Amino acid sequence: MNKINKFQRDEVIKIIYKAAQKNKKIFFLSADFGAPALDDFRLNLKNQFVHLGICEQNMIDFANGMALEGAKVYVYAMAPFLSVRCYEQHKTATCLMNTNICSIVTGIGLSYANSGPTHYSTEDFACLRALPNSLIFTASDPSVAREIAKKTLKINKPTFIRLDRKSNNDFNSKVSSKEIDNGFRFLKRNQNAKLAIISHGTIIERAIKAYNFLDKKMSSKINIIDLIQSKPFPKSLKSHLNSYKEILTLDEQTNVGSLGSLLKENIDKKITTLALPDEFIFENLGRDKLLDKNNLSVTNILSKIKNLLK
């Protein structure tokens, strides 16, 4: 187990930086959003970095112009602004023209607690997955973020990488390239599991915590699946999920159009969902307490699990 906390955004930027040193057609655009790893990029690859100002809409249009000429463009900003602030640009430019642009959507869910609803990104998944032609990845830990970044270098289509704001540890020492290609991985796997808990992003930590609270008899009935690529929905996961009696989704998004909805669209069986309520959250409690208070406490997850395995 790797115990060093790392920021997902730094891991992603380091990979892009390395690739950009060799490929002069790789560009990094920022709408006034930084990261320690980006400092190296800005300093050493000045000609491949453009500061767009606090201007997400124009950043996407500008990126599209570059991509149409042959560039591979990474665009970077805080999640709520890079997802829905410039949503129409993603739709009518990037996705409609099917351009080679990768959006690094940083700070999903309640990452920016206690900044309040303007800075929370609790609907980006529902919005982004509605866009045709796009691929969506979500990182649960730094190693996954790194591998997703490597994968995006081989993708020539509109891609969204959803990252957390906080630093965390890797769950496994190394996510395999097969897992990345499959679009999902097991964080807990038992042979005779009856319940699959599916989640993405760092909220999956709570599923693992709940799992660890359970006795062996109970936990042996559970698999925890980290959905790395949610669009297109992984084909092999679709068939795999048919073997479970129960499916529980866990998402740090509001329930509208989130992970639960995605599963319901893809799997023809009962899906139980745990997500944030369909409302704006104003309280200043810190992220953990906000999650606890808004459906996503470990206690609530445990109670759902117990109910489903009755």
Place this chain on the structure above:
Amino acid sequence: MSKKIYKKKASQIRKELLEKFYLLKEGHPGSVFSILDVLIVLYYGKFVRIKGKKVIDDVIMSKGHATVGQYPILKDLNVITKNDWVNWGVKKSVLKMFGNNSIPGIKTATGSLGHGIGFGTGMAFFSKFVSKIKKESYVIISEGELYEGSTWEALLLLSHLKIGNVTIILDVNNNIILGDTKKCLNLGDIKKKLVSFGIKTLECDAHDFSQLEKNFFKLKKINKPKCLIVNSVKGKGFKIMENKANWHYWNPISKNVLEKSIKDLEKYYE
């Protein structure tokens, strides 16, 4: 290019377009005919270079509802097939009311206003600094697009990057769907605003071929962000629609009116 040829093309292309709108029973004739003479000078005056079927310079029709005006010209210049033009509205054709980059010669998808300058800046930036392809990106915007915040965001960047291979063409026909722009939401002194953004701004009549040609030659020599304001007549060339806001969209007309409009047109451009 001689004025005679421009006039001949202006008449011929207008006729083809009017007949197509009549067949399709839809479209945006007012906006198409206000910018058509500019397109004629750009393409036939060879400001936009075409090699074989490849269009070298970019024409980004940010006012996407006027993309239709490019189709008969691109057909005439062998970029779009005759079949696609003839079949449009009858059977399968790549042509659409709003352009997109799957149509030969059309480099961007437009229709939603306010994207063109951002696209053009990105294209020009990459071609100038990375691929080192010498070309011009002509971005055609309507005055209505000045209401979109993204237009001003893009102008700010264009000016900051000092990109000289983008020419903005601003079509001022004084009309948006609900009427006179001055009455709907006054845009104020547009030229002054553009200049304050660091854009070298020239101005001319959108239907005077000599003026257009002269200004495009002048703009080619200016290596900084630049704009040509073209003062146009909405629906230019057809009495039934000239300066009439309701002709933003196609209105049903009888066969007699169609034939008379074409006859008048031929006389007008004689």
